[in-house]
Amino acid sequence: MSQTRLSDHVYAQIVDIIKADGLAVGARLPSEARLAEMFGVSRAIVREALMRLASDGITEARRGAGSFVKSRPSDRLAKFMPSTELPTTLGSYEVRFVLEAEAARLAATRRTAQEMMYVEEGMEMLRAALLSSEPAHVEDMELHRRIAGATGNPAFLLAFDALHGDVDKIMRAGVDISRSRPPDVIATMLREHEQIVVAIRAQDPEGAALAMRWHLWEGRRRLMP
Amino acid sequence: MSQTRLSDHVYAQIVDIIKADGLAVGARLPSEARLAEMFGVSRAIVREALMRLASDGITEARRGAGSFVKSRPSDRLAKFMPSTELPTTLGSYEVRFVLEAEAARLAATRRTAQEMMYVEEGMEMLRAALLSSEPAHVEDMELHRRIAGATGNPAFLLAFDALHGDVDKIMRAGVDISRSRPPDVIATMLREHEQIVVAIRAQDPEGAALAMRWHLWEGRRRLMP
């Protein structure tokens, strides 16, 4: 804790309230004015804390009605607490394996021409990043995200963002995966992605799903041989 | 677009400033007062946006000095926000079909005794709610969520929460399934859930996956015949 903002403390105290009082998903929190009174701070501070709680997906505010529990913090915290960063990253592969393989299959089936262009553009961005030997983590994610979007089903993007949003947070916390990659690995990664894009372009559902599964399988191995 | 908080807009505009002006990591943002003047809002609103930016690891505030860029916002992160407002009732089934079927399979494979108890408890809650003819939507979700948790892989819960986070909102908007639920449908829903739980208890991966797929398939049909 470098800084001592009151809203940090209020954030933690509201989390405690939800956990201690066992507030279920959908339950209403005390009003901002009430919380301010309880913690002895101004309403503005409570609002700052609530903004972060909402940003973290724990609460949700409805105008005129109140703030409500959206996802119990104990569960959200549990996914960071027990295991270290790497296992969580690895765990996401298990989900990506089914989620993104299905996305690739559906993208191949019903992508529009515009969505295809968007995917191809993402592929170009990844290629440029990889060939310039820069950290290509963002571009990698972006391509995968565009493929999820090419299904035309926003639910895939919802799940994708949830998965990679928190992974991104974890990596910002100090884990540096972008270690030095030898040239042959770069070429391999490029080829794997290209096979996925080619299959989607050719409207080959099974090929796209298989290429995605293979790529994720290999990616997981690269992370933890 | 359920809510239009000014701080949401300010958040996006500050991200735009960082990207457009090419502010490097460590660069100082305009002061809160200046930002408030630029966007035509009060300083409190700017602070609420800055709290979320700080929570997302993009900026960092130093007391008396100013707010500084901590990490350049990626394009992916910028697109992260608007996706939260998409209603995805039917589309979510397409994702649940692969996601929860895999969760059921893995839960059957490696559930602990404690996780099994947690699932059984969820089943009891659902049974009680359904038999009392009360809206059982929350209990239904809770059982599915506990099954996702029984995989031991928190990534499944991440994806699950993302998909079902807005369901409460949708239900409140008027789609009330519980009203039009004849007794035979209740019995059917109960049986479908029981088959899933039984398969997980019996550590039958394929049976669990199949039962989940069947249940979701029927559920989708009940929603939109």
Place this chain on the structure above:
DNA sequence: CTCTATAATCTGTCTAACAGATTTAAGGCG
């Protein structure tokens, strides 16, 4: 008992102010 109008709450937002930390500018001295 149901429907409706009214009152009470609650979020979203603004303005004005002050303390304390930090940066900047101004001198003063070698």
Place this chain on the structure above:
DNA sequence: CGCCTTAAATCTGTTAGACAGATTATAGAG
């Protein structure tokens, strides 16, 4: 000219009070 000390300007962190608009609770009429 360059360096150090000091005072002024700036900035974040925080408080108080106010008002509009949305939502929920309440009381009353039929």
